[in-house]
Amino acid sequence: MLFCYYEKVNYLFVLYVLCNYYPAACQEEEDGPYHGKYLGKFNSYHHQVSGDVYAVDERTLLLKTNVLERYFNKDFTLVLPDKKKITDIKWFAIYDIWSQNTFGDIYIPEGFEPPTVQNIALLTGKTNAISTSAVEILDAKRIRLNQFVYDGKPKKAYFWVGVGAQPVVKGTKVPDDLDPLRAYKNITITLDLPGDITIFNIDWFSIFDHESKRSLASIIIPEALNVPPSLVKIIPHKNELPNCLQLHRDFQVSWEIFGPQITIQLAGQIAENEYLSFGISGSDERSQMIGADVAVAYIDGYRGFATDYNITALTPCVKVLGQYKGVCKDELVGGQDSNQMNTAVRENGINIITYRRTLISHENMEPAFHDLYSKTDVTIQTSPKEPQNNCFAFTKSKAILGEPWKKGQIFDKTIRVFNTYIGPSGGKKGYQAITGHSSTALAWYVNGLLAPELWLRRGLSYQFRVRGGNDPHSAEYYHPLIITDEPHGGIDRRLDDDFESYKKFNRSLVVTCQPGDPGILELTPNSSWPDIIYYNSFTQANMGWKIHVVDSFNQRVYSRANKSVAPFLLMLSLLIYQALFIV
Known part of the structure; x- marks a missing residue:
């Protein structure tokens, strides 16, 4: 027998292998959320043990039971030990080893098939080169397209159910940032069904073109698929305003017009130190950041903000020749804040911020690089004949982050010259x-590497080109190089996160330069310099990285923590010509 300890030492959940078989009725739950394949109810012998047992997958059981005081009316899962599968055991018991009494048990039916990933028909199309090598239903809310083309x-094509x-x-868009589909070439993608939709309440999955109003490719979802339940947490959110538009799976905007004013509510599943931004395009014909009038909404502690910003350049707000350019508060560029803050609350990881403004503008947490944004034009009919609402519940699942690129380091005692360029920062x-x-x-590139760490030796002279x-006059492309002991310093979009490695990312870049010679920064670290300094841009924060200053290259990491270092600042603003990495 195998013992799985889960509570006090005198109580054990016991798994018996190669024991007697006793049939148990197998039934599917009729109401409520899907918990997995139903095994049955506990047979109760002592202490009124009762409850239902479900198979989550081939190795996991879900107990909805009053087992022990600590778990009274609680749901919890148990993973079988030693890589055992549910099909390897005959019964499962709650057992007291001191009195050698079984409090309750349940038998595994012969031929029981626990939930597992299910393969369904391939997604193929006669047009647009659509194909897959396999389509898998991973659980109740996830579909995986293998080698999707x-x-x-x-x-205007979307994943559609x-x-x-x-x-x-x-139908309903399946979140792929809710933007029209881009080109894919042998890419494996996993899609989460939005809101409270599961695989059990849809009949088909499609790539649907809304311009021609036809399906480019589709598959029928089989009924009663034996798949694991979803671990995605559904977070209900009720919109208080009549109109609502889902901008992204984690961001929605709702609104109501009364007279010359519009009330806007932004709701987004974001971190506490992040912001939401929404506003009027800088162009009447398309979505455009330059010239846009936007609200930057965030919560600082218990206080909410919906600050009015004007965008004159694709850069954080900087002062260039006495004038502010970039994403700047209206008050800094001669305008006025048109937004009147109403309410702000954070619930279940969702920031909900409501503000009011006039329909026509009369025109601190500073916004910088944003991770999520619309890649296509977004239009809103502010006064529809009937209220419009396509918003769905927020969902929260464990984030799956791709492997970060290998960090660059330049540790070479023979190098005296560093070539520095400006290029794309490479995303997350x-x-x-x-x-x-x-x-x-x-971000800064040094000798072809993205923001590498550098090692300099005291007493040697170095040259930065x-x-x-x-x-x-350029807010985006004017970056005097500075070297200080302060780590931070002072928009051409790419799908940088799609590159698996820095090597592949680097090979996609092309150097383009204006004529002229580089600016030269010469320096000789001495004993007064700190062990760690930073190279950065004078005009914008967070573009460079770390320089290690050592006494000898024989010891790569050297600490001078006990040495008092005078305030350090070295800055050079001599730049002769511009070089950019571009696609």
Whole structure:
């Protein structure tokens, strides 16, 4: 027999292998959420043990029971030890080893098949080169398309699910950032069904083109699939305003117009130190950041903010030749804050911020690089004949992060010259993973490496050849190189997170330069310099990284923690020409 300890020493959940078989009725639950395949109820012998048992997958049981005082009317899961499967055991018991009494047990039916990943028909299409090597239903809310191929030519195609005999316009987008599908080439993707939708209440899955109103490819979802329950937590959210638009699976906006004013509510599943942004495009024809009038909404402690910003350049707000440019508060650029804050609350990890403003504008947490954004034009009919609401419940699952790129390091006692350029920051796998800092769209490259750590030896002279821009009128591309003991310093979008490694990312870049010579920064570290300094941009924060200053290259990491170091600052603003990595 196998013992699985789960409570006090005198109580054991016992798994018996190769024991007698006793049939148990197998039934599916009719109401409530899906918990897995139903095994049956506990047979009760002592202490009024009762409850239901479900098979979550081939190795996991879910108990909905009053077992022991600590777990009275609680749900909890047990994973079988030693890689045992449910099909390897005959029965499961709650057993007291001191009195050698069984309080309750349940028998595993012969031929029982626990929930597992199910393969269904392939997703293929006669147009747009649509194909898959396999389609898997991972659990009640997840679909995986293996080696998915799609040419991305239709402009308004989405992953689409619904009910009925075949795909139709009436359905629901499956979150792929809720943007039209891009091109895919042998990419394996996992899709989460939105809100409270599960695999059991849809009939089909499709790639649906809303411009031509036809399905490009579809598959029928078989009934009563024996799959594991979903571990995704559904977080209900009720919209208080009549109109609601789902901008992203983690971001929705609702609104109501009364007279010349509009009340807007932003709801987003974000971290406590993140913000939501929403506003009017800078163009009447398309979604455009330049010229946009936006609200940046966040909660600081118990206080909410919905600050009015004007966007004049794709960069954080900087002062260029006496004028503020970039994403700046309206008050800094001669305008006024048009937003009137109403309410702000954080519930279940969701920031809900409501504010009011006039329909026509009369025109601190500073926004920087944003992780989520609309990649296509988004239009809103503010005064529909009937209220519109396509929002669904928020869901929360364990984040699966891709492997960050390998961190660059330059540790070479023979190097005296460093070539520095400006290029894309590489998204979450790049600068943010390397430094742990939030980033703008750009970062420093040194000798071809993205924000590497450098090692310099005291007493040796070094030269930095700086190519960071020579136009002080440019808020985006003017970056004097500075070297200080302060780690931070002072938008061309790419799918950087899709690159598996820095090597593949680097090979996608092309160097483009304006004519001229680089600016030269020469320095000789001495004994007064701190052990750690940083190279960065003078105009924008978080573009560079760390420099180690050592006494000898024989010891890579050297500590001078006990040495008092005077305040240190070295800065050079001499730049001759601009070089950018671009696609």
